[in-house]
Amino acid sequence: MTLPNSHPGLVDQENPTPLDSVAEALLQRAIQHQALTPAEARDLATWDLTTITEYLALRLQKEGLLTARECRAMLGAATPAH
DSSP states (O other), X not given: OOOOOSSTTOSOTTSOOOOOHHHHHHHHHHHHTTSSOHHHHHXXXXXXXXXXXXXXXXXXXXXTSXXXXXXXXXXXXXXXXX
């Protein structure tokens, strides 16, 4: 399921593969709350879900919106099983 793209251009037009709905939702939410610019979100849209999650968790910690403990918990949950 893909969420409606409320920010046209989030998906790279040269590589129109739809984003995973979770990644798309995270990026759109970050734009909505002004944690990312649309240009930053377009750059991140080319990354995999784990990398997007890690970047956003660290960014939220830097902005004081997540504690170090919450950030570690999110990163632990985002790490794929090997």
